[in-house]
Amino acid sequence: MAHDKAPSTLAKIAGAGAAVAAAWVAQRAVTLMWTSATGHRPPKPEDDLEGRFAEIAAAAAVTAAAAAIARVYAARGTARLAARVNAHRAA
Numbered sequence: 001m002a003h004d005k006a007p008s009t010l011a012k013i014a015g016a017g018a019a020v021a022a023a024w025v026a027q028r029a030v031t032l033m034w035t036s037a038t039g040h041r042p043p044k045p046e047d048d049l050e051g052r053f054a055e056i057a058a059a060a061a062v063t064a065a066a067a068a069i070a071r072v073y074a075a076r077g078t079a080r081l082a083a084r085v086n087a088h089r090a091a
Helices: 009-038 053-090
Strands: none
Touching (some): 009 053
């Protein structure tokens, strides 16, 4: 998608806020799904889980992937909204 103008400061702030909120929601969803599948919460960095490296790696990969996907979709949605707002302001 070609951009005619650089995004406004408000669009950048809204995009950052949407990305943070989306990442938080994704993390909560992963925690709920992980808990229902395994019976316990995903491991945290401060937990002492020396013998469960595979579980730590899986939890990190799933959480990171979900957060990254959520941030991408939030950024795209915010960019489309900003483009619509700018189009209406220019008209």
